[in-house]
Amino acid sequence: DKSFTADHKPLMGEAPEVRGFFLGCGFNSAGMMLGGGCGKELAHWIIHGRPEKDMYGYDIRRFHHSLTNNNRWIRERSHESYAKNYSVVFPFDEPLAGRKMRKDPFHQLLQEQGCVFQERHGWERPGWFHKEGPAPVLDYDYYGAYGIPTHSDYKYNQLLGKEYTFDFPPHHDTIRDECMTCRKAVAVFNMSYFGKFYLTGPDAKKAADWLFTADVNKAPGDAYYMAVGGGVAQHNWSHIRTVLQDKGFICTLTDHSEDMGMISIQGPKSRDLLQEVLDTDLSNEAFPFSTHKIVTAAGHKVRAMRLSFVGELGWELHIPKDSCLPVYRAVIDAGAKHGVRNAGYRAIDSLSIEKGYRHWHADLRPDDTPLEAGLAFTCKMKTSIPFLGRKALESQKAEGLRRRIVCFTIDEKVPMFGLEAIFHNGVPVGHLRRAEFGFAINKTIGYGYIRNPDGGVVSPDFIRSGEFTLERMGVVYKAKAHLKSPFDPENKRVKGIYSTD
Known part of the structure; x- marks a missing residue:
C-alpha cells in the first residue's frame, strides 16, 4: 500500500x-x-x-x-x-486538480482578459496573458477515471500541452511583449497572492528586532505590516509564530491575506499614470523609494509602497477587498494613453532575474546565508542589535565566503531552467539555481552558487579570472560571470532616472 x-x-x-x-x-x-x-x-x-x-x-x-x-x-x-507518477516534469507545467481554491478579487476580470493562471499554494495567480480570449480552469475530471467524462476542447489544458517542451515555449513572444511594455511604458501586475500579516502588541518592536535582519528602528512603532511571497506565506507564518512562542514575546500575528488585493504598477510611465489616480505627490522628494503611505485612489483608501520587483520606477497598491476592482479600473483607464497592459509572473521571472532580485527556494534556500546570497545590505551588522542568525553571519564574515551566488549570461539563444552545471576552467564548481531569458538584454541569464575548487575563499578576483562555461543537456556554452546585475547595474531606473537616448 x-x-x-x-x-x-x-x-x-x-x-x-x-x-x-x-x-x-x-x-x-x-x-x-x-x-x-x-x-x-x-x-x-x-x-x-x-x-x-x-x-x-x-x-x-x-x-x-x-x-x-x-x-x-x-x-x-x-x-x-x-x-502523473511517471510523467516527464516540464518546466512550465501546472496541475489541473485542486484548482480555484483561493481566488483574489481580480480573478474573474483578468480571466476575461485572457489570463492564463498558475497555481501557487492554492492561489490562482496570473502566469501570462493569452491574446485569443479566455482560457478558464475547469473542475478536475480525474483524467476520465471513476466514470467521470473527460473535458473536451479544454483550452487551458491545450495551452499547457503546447508548453511541454525543453525549448523556448510557444508563447515566448507574448511574454517578451509583457516584459518590454514594463521596460518601455507601464505594466500592471496582480500580486494579490502575497501573504499580508500584521505584527502588533507590546513586544512587537522587540520581536521585529529579533526576527528581521534589517534595521526596523527607522520607523519606530508597535505595529508592523508584512507582505510576504505567497509561496512562502505559510512557512513564514509558522516560523514567526514559533519564534514568538519560544522567545515569550507578547505580541500577535494576524493574517489578512484574503482581505486585501495587491497590484503593482511598474515602468517609466508609472508615475504619470498614478499621479492621476492617487491623491498624493509622487515625486522623488515627496515619495522616496522604499517608503509607503496611506493614500486615496479613485476615492478608496489604499496603502501605496514605492517598491519594485522588476527594477523599474513603480508602486505597489495594497487594497481592501471591496475596493480592488474600482481602483484597478481607474489604473487601467488612466494608463490607456500610456500603453498600459496586464503582465503576469512569467514576465516577473524574466524581469527580476535581469536585475538579480532573489527568488525564494531558487536563489535563496534555508541552507544559504544572506552573505553568500549577496544580501549583506539587508543585515544590521553595523548596529549592536542582536538578531536571529547574527552570530553565524559574524563568524562567516570573519572566515570569508567559501561559496557565493554569481550571475552568468550566455550569448547563444538557448533556454535554461536551473540545475545546469557551472564549470570554471573546465572544473565543476556549482550549478544554476534559476535561469530565464532576459528580453531587455536579449540573453539567457542564470544565477548559481559556486565554490572554489581548492576549498579557498570565493573572491571577486576568482570570479573575474578564468573561463566559465555552462552545460545544458550535454552541450557546453561559454558564459560571462557578472559581479553586478547585467541590466541597469547602477539601479537608476528604480529611482526614476531614465536616460533620454
Missing part, C-alpha cells in the same frame, strides 16, 4: 498545529530510495530544530492550512500526483 501526497513529495518536519510533533511520511513509492537521507535529516531536525540540508521542498509547512484542511483538494491533488 503506497501513499501519494498532493505534490508528489514527502511530508516532513514539525507539524504547524502541534509543537514537537514531527512527520516523516508520504514517500510516494520512493521510500526505499529516500528513506536513508530523509531519516538522517529528520533526526537532525528533531534535535536541533532545523535540518542540515535544504529540506524546504519536503517541509509540511509548504502547504497553506486552508489546503491541508480541505478534503477535496487533498483527494484531487493526490490522485493527479499518482496519475
